[in-house]
Structures are given as structure tokens and as C-alpha cells.
Amino acid sequence: MNETPIQIKFWGVRGSIPTPGPRTLRYGGNTPCIEVQFPGQPLVILDAGSGIRELGKALLQQPGPVQAYIFISHFHWDHIQGLPFFKPAFKEGNSFTIFGCDEPHMPLNEIISMQMKPTFFPLAIEDMKAEVKFHPIREETLELDGLRVITKFLNHPGYALGYRFEYQGKSFVYISDNEPYHGFQNRDMKDKPLSVEEEFETLIEDKDSALVEFIKDADLLIHDTQFFPEEYAEKVTWGHSPYNYTVDLAIRGQVRQLVLFHHDPDHSDEMVDRILELSRQYLKQHDFPIPCHAAQEGSVITL
Ligand SMILES: [Zn+2]
Numbered sequence: 392m393n394e395t396p397i398q399i400k401f402w403g404v405r406g407s408i409p410t411p412g413p414r415t416l417r418y419g420g421n422t423p424c425i426e427v428q429f430p431g432q433p434l435v436i437l438d439a440g441s442g443i444r445e446l447g448k449a450l451l452q453q454p455g456p457v458q459a460y461i462f463i464s465h466f467h468w469d470h471i472q473g474l475p476f477f478k479p480a481f482k483e484g485n486s487f488t489i490f491g492c493d494e495p496h497m498p499l500n501e502i503i504s505m506q507m508k509p510t511f512f513p514l515a516i517e518d519m520k521a522e523v524k525f526h527p528i529r530e531e532t533l534e535l536d537g538l539r540v541i542t543k544f545l546n547h548p549g550y551a552l553g554y555r556f557e558y559q560g561k562s563f564v565y566i567s568d569n570e571p572y573h574g575f576q577n578r579d580m581k582d583k584p585l586s587v588e589e590e591f592e593t594l595i596e597d598k599d600s601a602l603v604e605f606i607k608d609a610d611l612l613i614h615d616t617q618f619f620p621e622e623y624a625e626k627v628t629w630g631h632s633p634y635n636y637t638v639d640l641a642i643r644g645q646v647r648q649l650v651l652f653h654h655d656p657d658h659s660d661e662m663v664d665r666i667l668e669l670s671r672q673y674l675k676q677h678d679f680p681i682p683c684h685a686a687q688e689g690s691v692i693t694l
Contacts, residue, residue, distance in 0.1 A: 394430075395430035395431075396430075396693040396694055397427065397428065397429055397430070397558060397561055397563070397693065397694040398426075398427070398428040398691060398692075398693050399425060399426070399427050399428075399563070399611070399691065399692045399693070399694070400425065400426040400427075400428075400689075400690070400691045401419075401424075401425055401442075401686050401687060401688055401689065401690050401691075402421060402424040402425065402426060402442030402443065402445055402446045402688065402689075403419070403421030403422045403423045403424040403425075403438070403440040403441055403442020403443070403473070403688065404418060404419055404421070404423065404442075404652060404653070404654055404685075404686035404687060404688055405418075405419065405420050405421060405422050405423075405440075405469075405653070405654050405656060406422070406423070406469060406568070406615070406617050406631065406653035406654060406655060406656060407422070407469050407655075407656045408422065408468075408469060408656050409421055409422055409440075409441045410656045414659040414660065415659065415660060416660065417660040417687065418654055418660055418663050418685060418686070418687050418688065419442075419687060419688025419689070420688075421440060421441040421442035421444075421445070421473075421688060422438075422440030422441045422442060422468075422469035422470070422472065422473070423437070423438040423440040423442065423464075423469060423470055423567050423652070423653065424436065424437070424438050424439060424440045424441070424442030424443040424446055424473060425437040425438065425442075425565065425613070426446055427556070429538055429556075429558045430559075432535075432536065432537070432538050432558070433458045433459055433460055434450075434457065434458065434459040434460070435459065435460050435462065435538075435556070436459050436460070436461045436462070437462050437464070437554065437565050437567075438462070438463060438464055438470045438471075438567060439461060439463060439470065439471050439472075439473045439474040439477065440469050440470055440471075440472060440473050441469075441472055441473045441476075442473060442688065443473035443474065443476070443477050444473050444476040444477065444478075446477075447476070447477040447478040447479050447480075448478060450479050451478055451479055451482070456484040456485050456486070457479040457482075457485040457486075457487075457521075458485065458486050458487075459479075459486075459487050459488075460487075460488050460490060460535065461487055461488070461489045461490065462490045462491070462540070462552075462554055462565075463489060463490065463491035463503075464491075464545075464551050464552055464553070464554070464565070464567045464568060465491070465492070465547065465549050465550060465551035465552065465568065466491070466494070466502050466503075466549070467549070467568070470567065470568075471503065471506060472506070474503065474506070475506065475507050475512045475514065479521060480519040480520075480521045480523060481514075481518065481519055481520055481521065482520060482521055483520040483521065484521070485521035485522070486521055486522040486523075486524075487521055487522070487523050487524070488524045488525075488526050489503060489523065489524070489525050489526065490526045490527075490528050490533075490540075491503075491525075491527070491528065491552070492527065492528060492529055492550040492552055493527045493529075494549070494550060498525075498527060499525045499526075499527045500525040503516065503525070504516040528542055528552070529542070529544075530542055530543055530544055530552075537558065537559070538556065538557075538558050539556070539557040539558070540554060540555070540556055540557075541554070541555040541557070541605070542554055542555075543555070543601070543602070543605045545566060545568065545569040545602075546569055546570045546571070546572055546598070546630065547568040547569055547570060547630035547631075548628075548629075548630050551567075551568050551569070551630070553565065553566040553567075553569065553602075553605065555605060555606070555609065561610050561694045562608070562609045562610055562611075563609055563610055563611035563612070563613070563694060564605065564606045564609045564611070564612050564613065564614075564646075565613045566606075566612070566613065566614045566615060567613075567615060567652060567653055568615050568630055568631060568653060569602075569614065569615045569630070569631070569632055570615075570627075570628070570629065570630045570631055570632055571632060571633075571636040572595045572596075572598050572599045572602070573595050602640070603640065603643045603644050605644075606640065606641075606644035606646055607644050607645065608644070608645055608646070608647075609644065609646045609647070610646070610647045610648060610694050611646065611647065611648045611649075611650065611692065611694060612640075612641050612644065612646040612648070612649050612650070613650045613652045613686065614632065614637045614640065614641070614649070614650070614651070614652060615631050615632045615637065615652060615653045616632055616633075616634050616637045616651035616652060616653065616654075616666060616670070616685075617631035617632060617633075617653050617654065617655045618631060618632065618633040618634070618655060619633060619634065619662075619665075619666065619669075620633040620634070620635055622655070623636075631653065631655075634651065634666045634669055634670045634673070635669075635673060637649070637651060637670070638670050638673045638674055638677075638683075639673075641674075641679075641681070641683075642674070642677050642679045646681065647681055648681055648682045648683070648692075649670070649674075649681060649682070649683045649684075650683075650684050650685070650686050650692070651663075651666060651667060651670060651683070651684070651685045651686060652686045654685070654686070663685050664685075666685065667683070667684070667685040670683050671683050
């Protein structure tokens with residue numbers, strides 16, 4: 392057992408766009424950002440949505456320089472829009488390594504720099520006085536001083552990565568934006584003979600199985616849970632999941648704890664409550680009573 396646990400703090404949990412206002416006060420309106428403290432390791436930051444702004448202010452309250460690895464899942468606005476407002480990046484002596492996937496026609500550093508071109512923002516990436524390094528990644532395994540990071544492409548428009556972290560016998564998986572592979576909806580019909588699409592379906596099944604393998608036995612799964620199933624039916628291909636898929640995935644992966652993440656911008660606190668309640672019921676019905684929470688700004692999980 393670790394003497395000091397891994398600490399995971401949520402600074403932004405909302406999908407797509409920040410949602411301030413009374414309807415979202417409890418769960419919070421900032422877009423994705425999670426702070427992870429592995430004992431004795433540099434700080435890990437998952438995504439740079441608007442939540443990273445408050446995280447930055449908190450980090451500046453602490454003594455000493457800030458050193459962090461920033462893992463970007465993908466480059467949709469809700470995952471990078473906070474970076475220009477991340478004050479520690481503008482302070483000399485701090486150092487950051489930004490991990491993410493190159494796009495086919497644009498490398499990681501250009502993608503990140505682009506949102507700070509003069510048309511979009513008054514300061515340029517060169518104005519960041521901290522040391523900022525870029526580390527392009529694809530599907531791979533990284534070893535960072537005892538911290539193992541495994542990445543996997545997700546089912547989301549563009550090149551979105553999921554991250555699995557393993558440290559001193561503990562593991563957790565961060566899958567911010569992900570949609571069921573098509574096969575999911577027909578899984579219960581597997582006994583029926585396959586149609587002419589057999590080959591395609593087999594490919595889908597392979598991808599689905601690989602995702603289950605990726606999350607297997609994790610101590611914690613943080614996963615996209617943007618929709619009610621009836622909403623998902625209208626939004627197939629948008630790259631997000633209904634709660635029943637997320638819970639089903641957690642069961643198949645035999646994870647030990649589940650956090651519902653990337654709340655829909657149109658969902659009030661009460662609607663997120665409802666998704667949480669239904670998710671817990673689903674777990675119970677499947678005789679898999681692991682702890683399940685809806686991600687909430689400011690909340691902390693220890694592993
Ligand atoms: Zn997103």
C-alpha cells in the first residue's frame with residue numbers, strides 16, 4: 392500500500408462549452424481539467440479546458456516552481472481553451488511538457504500555438520515565460536520515472552486519446568470524450584447470424600474488446616457520460632456516450648470505481664443527479680455495486 396495516496400482533483404467537468412449560471416452551480420460549469428498528484432512525481436494535468444484557469448491560480452499560491460505534465464485528450468475547444476489563461480505558464484522558472492497527438496497536417500505545437508495567434512488572443516505562445524515543451528504521442532506506452540502512461544485512440548471525431556495511468560500498483564483511466572462502437576447496441580443479439588456486414592462488425596467488436604482491455608481492472612474509470620439514452624439516439628456520431636454504455640463498459644472492464652464525466656452543457660444539476668441515480672441503479676441491477684459518482688468541480692478522489 393502507498394503511504395501517500397494518489398490524489399485526483401476535478402477543476403472542470405463540463406463538456407463542449409462552459410456553462411455558468413444557477414442551473415449548474417453544484418456540479419460546475421468549467422470545461423475539462425483534472426489535477427493528479429502522484430506522490431513524489433511532477434504534477435499531472437489532464438486537459439486544459441476552462442477549469443485550468445482556477446487550477447493555475449491555486450498552483451501559484453504554492454511555494455516553489457511549478458513543474459507539470461499536461462496531457463491533452465484532443466484539441467476541441469473545451470479541452471484547450473483554458474491554456475491561454477493558465478498563469479503559471481507565463482512565469483519564468485516553471486516548466487511544462489504538453490502531450491497530445493499530432494494531426495495529420497499539423498503538429499502538436501502548432502495546434503496549441505494556433506489558438507494564441509493575434510486574431511484569437513492578445514498574447515502569443517512565445518509570451519509564455521515558463522519552459523514549455525511539446526511531446527507528440529500516438530497509441531503507445533510512456534515510462535516517466537516510475538509513472539506508466541498508456542494511450543489509446545477513442546471513438547470521437549478527430550484524434551482523441553484515452554489515458555491509462557499506472558503507478559505503484561494503482562491504475563486509473565481517463566476517457567473524456569468517447570462514443571460506443573456501433574456494435575454495442577446489438578451486443579444482446581450476438582447469437583443471431585451476422586449479415587453481409589460481418590467483416591465490418593467483427594472489426595467493431597475488436598475495437599470494443601480492445602477498449603475493455605484498456606480499462607481492465609482499473610481502480611478508477613473516469614468516462615464520458617454526456618447523455619440519457621434517448622438523447623444519444625438523436626446524437627449518434629457526436630462522439631459521446633449515454634450512461635448505460637458507460638456503466639456497461641465499467642462492468643465489462645471490472646473497474647473498481649466509476650466517475651461520470653463530461654456533463655452535457657444543457658443538463659442542469661438535477662439532470663446530472665438523475666443520470667447518476669440511473670447509473671447506480673444499473674450497477675445494482677447487474678450486481679456490480681462499485682462506488683459511482685458524477686464528477687463535480689472541486690471534488691477530490693484518493694486512490
Ligand atoms: Zn469534450
